[in-house]
Amino acid sequence: MRGPINIVGAGLAGTLLAIVLARRGFRVEVFERRADPRLRAAERGRSINLALAARGLRGLEVAGVAARVAPLLIPMRGRLVHEHGGAERLLPYGQDDTEVIHSVSREALGRTLIEAAAEQRGIALHFGQNCVGVDLARDALLFGTADKVQRRVPLVPTIATDGAGSAVRVALAAAGAITVREDMLAHDYRELTIPPQQAVGLHPNALHIWPRGGHMLIALPNTDGSFTATLFLAREGSPSFAELTDDAAIRRFFAREFPDAVSRLAQLVEEFTANPQGRLGTVYCEPWHVAGKVLLLGDAAHAIVPFHGQGMNCAFEDVAVLDTLLGEHDDFGALFSAFMRARRPDTDAIARMALENYLEMRDTVLDPAFLRRKALGAQLERRYPDRFIPRYSMVMFHPEIGYAEALHRGAVQDALLAQFDTAYPGADPEEIADLSAIRELVEARLAPVNRARAARA
Ligand SMILES: Cc1cc2nc3c(=O)[nH]c(=O)nc-3n(C[C@H](O)[C@H](O)[C@H](O)COP(=O)(O)OP(=O)(O)OC[C@H]3O[C@@H](n4cnc5c(N)ncnc54)[C@H](O)[C@@H]3O)c2cc1C
Structure with missing residues (x-):
């Protein structure tokens, strides 16, 4: 057996990583702050469900756990947009039912991965x-409380997957080994529940959005028929969380902004008051590793907005x-450097696209020009599937296209769509996609996906 390797943080990435390392023959020691999830009830108030897409599924396949996770997944075929006046519109995510994303309970996924890790030879949890x-000078990982170090463990090396607030990252920055920038958003979030009996009439296979310009409510389905809703809203100003300080203000705000959702939020005031208000931000750090001893991975290295x-x-x-x-690579120094070189352009790109998508979800999704360009983009994809793939689809359904490549191709495609929109204002996408001038432009500016990747490699 090779190793050992330490992992700090048995969250989503840490557990999957432990399985992958053990399958490669390493002995893995995993250290997690919380209690064993197999022994405790689900934690509330923190992103109860998540959208899993093709990149995540591929990671699960690499670790050999995709089949085990499959029963937890609910396919979501598109965004169901709830306009303020009550009108609803389903915007499909992809071209057909193979292009879907999946709602999955964070708790159930985390527990399943822990169970799989516990069964894997070579992993100690x-x-x-x-x-x-x-302690970089003495090659030790420190455990205990803020006031007292109670245990020292050899560093051997360590991969830190301790999430967006990573204690390992903070310690490396304090030691001057890395530099860190955290760009916090001015918007926070709170989670609420739509119980199964109040969810009647909500499309069970969609991600629901109530976009309201500066803020939005979203809801993702759960396997028990309930939905987890999340309000994203400014921390200060008007409207903002700072204004929602008493029961009447909370009820007034929801009745005004989300009149068709408010009756579904059965425990609105109780949950709003009891659940924590989460902060959101993007973490940039440089480098992600120190001398083959420590590597940051997942949110610890590059947390992004959701x-x-x-x-x-x-x-x-x-x-x-x-x-x-x-x-x-046999040498950890070389491995960690190669990892950061391979990933950094892609994680920078998804950090940017995640920020841009907030605007799209809460605002532009209602804009007729956006909807027209989206329809045209889908039409172009049907005609030139190896060249024109909408950016959202590249990110969600095409793991063979890196995030950086998706960002680059998305910008070229946006310029093309803007050009077509100006040249053929108001025209039916079906008709303008027929024009040979468009085919020439697409072929001139967008190399086929595989050829473009081969050229970059
Ligand atoms: C509101 C919201 C919605 C989101 N929605 C989505 C979504 O739909 N799809 C998606 O792909 N992503 C989503 N995300 C992001 C996703 O939650 C994270 O990217 C993902 O959890 C990162 O995994 P991780 O293992 O790096 O960190 P985490 O899952 O946060 O795991 C970190 C682990 O480390 C442990 N830990 C922390 N500190 C210590 C310590 N000092 N010592 C020991 N252990 C420690 C924690 O207890 C935890 O188990 C969302 C995030 C938020 C906030």
């Missing part, structure tokens, strides 16, 4: 272990990429 820092539903997907893709690189 240690719960209730709060990492409080790293508006593209890609944080977990990206973290699972990290695991798949590291798995490939493990077959190419």
Whole structure:
């Protein structure tokens, strides 16, 4: 058996990583702050369900756990947009029913991955272990409380998957080994529940959005027929969370902004008051590794805002990429450097696209020009499927196209769509897609996907 390797954080990425490392023959020691999820009830108030897409599924396949996770998944075929006046519109995500994303319970997924890790030879799981820092000079990981180090563990190396607030990242930055920038959003979130009996009439296979310009409510389905709703709203100003300080203000705000959703939120005031108000931000750090001793992976290295539903997907893709690189490098210094070189352009790109998608979800999704360009984009994809793939689809359904490539091709496609829109204002997308001038432009500006990737490699 090779190793050992430490993992700090048995969340989504850490557990998947442990399985992948153990399958490659490493002995893996996993240290998790929380109690064993197999022994406790579900935690409330923190992103109860998540959207899983093709990149995440690929990571699960690499670890051999995709079949085990499959029963937890609810396909979502599109965004169901609830306009303020009550009108509803389903905007399909992809071209057909193979292009869907999946709603999955964070708790059920986390527990399933822990169960799979516990069964895997070579993995030791240690719960209730709060990492409080790293002693680089003495090659030790430190565990305990903020006031007291109670346990030191050899660093051997360590991969930190301790999430967006990573204690390991904080310790490395304090030691001057890395630099970190955290760009916090001015918008926070709170989670609420639509119980099964109040969900009657809500499309069970859609991601529901109530876009309201500066803020929005979304809801994702759960396997028990309930939906988890999330309000994204400014922290300060008007309207904002700061204004929602008493029961009447909360009820007034929801009745005014989401009149068709308010009756579905059965425990609105109780949940709004009891659930934590989460903060959102993007983490940029440089480098992600120190001297072959420590590597940051997943949210610990590159947390992003949740508006593209890609944080977990990206973290699972990290695991798949590291798995490939493990077959190419014996030395941890070289492995960690190669990992960051391979991933950094892509994680920077998804960080940017996730921020851009907030605007799209809460605002432009209602704009007729946006909807027309979206229809035209879908039409062009049907005609030139190896060249023109809408950016959203590249991110969600095409793991063979890296995030950086999706960002680049998306910008070229946007320019083309703007050009067509100006040249043929108001024309039916079906008709203008027939024009040979458009075919020439698409062929001139967009190389076939595989050829473009081969040229970059
Ligand atoms: C509101 C919201 C909605 C989201 N929706 C989506 C979505 O739809 N799709 C998607 O792909 N992503 C989504 N995300 C992002 C996703 O949750 C994260 O990207 C994903 O959880 C990252 O996995 P991770 O393993 O890196 O971190 P985490 O899942 O956060 O796991 C970190 C683990 O480390 C442990 N830990 C933390 N500190 C310590 C310590 N000091 N010592 C020991 N252990 C520690 C934690 O207890 C936890 O188990 C969303 C995020 C939010 C906030």
